[in-house]
Amino acid sequence: MALLSEQDRQAVRGHLADLTHQVTLLFFTQTIGGPETAQIAKQILNELAGLSDKITIEEVNFILERDRAATYGVDRIPAIVVLRDVEDTRIRFFGAPSGYEFMSLIEAIILAGGDDSGLMPESKELIAGVTNPIDLQVFVTPT
Numbered sequence: 001m002a003l004l005s006e007q008d009r010q011a012v013r014g015h016l017a018d019l020t021h022q023v024t025l026l027f028f029t030q031t032i033g034g035p036e037t038a039q040i041a042k043q044i045l046n047e048l049a050g051l052s053d054k055i056t057i058e059e060v061n062f063i064l065e066r067d068r069a070a071t072y073g074v075d076r077i078p079a080i081v082v083l084r085d086v087e088d089t090r091i092r093f094f095g096a097p098s099g100y101e102f103m104s105l106i107e108a109i110i111l112a113g114g115d116d117s118g119l120m121p122e123s124k125e126l127i128a129g130v131t132n133p134i135d136l137q138v139f140v141t142p143t
Contacts, residue, residue, distance in 0.1 A: 019113035
């Protein structure tokens with residue numbers, strides 16, 4: 001049974017229509033003993049991949065590919081790493097991207113697959129002077 005209704009699929013297709021870059025979602029999971037949320041995340045990702053030819057899903061076994069998980073800073077599952085044209089965007093999702101988190105995932109895909117950061121010129125000017133990496137964490141919850 002599909003998680004997204006036909007109306008939702010059409011709306012998401014519309015949001016993803018302007019992607020200009022390939023977006024790969026690395027889905028870190030495990031086949032045996034994984035949490036229930038991993039199955040939900042997998043179904044959501046598979047449905048998303050069917051809505052745009054610019055989105056691909058690559059499933060990565062968290063147990064068997066520990067080095068790869070460490071490379072991307074993944075220390076728990078389910079986890080989603082967003083790549084743009086195979087380059088790491090440093091965007092990560094932990095847990096199943098359902099509910100409010102679903103739109104955050106869609107927006108991350110649009111950001112990674114598009115050409116516009118959405119930043120105002122003043123903001124672009126401000127960050128142009130940043131020379132050191134910055135870690136920014138965003139927590140999405142309905143409460």
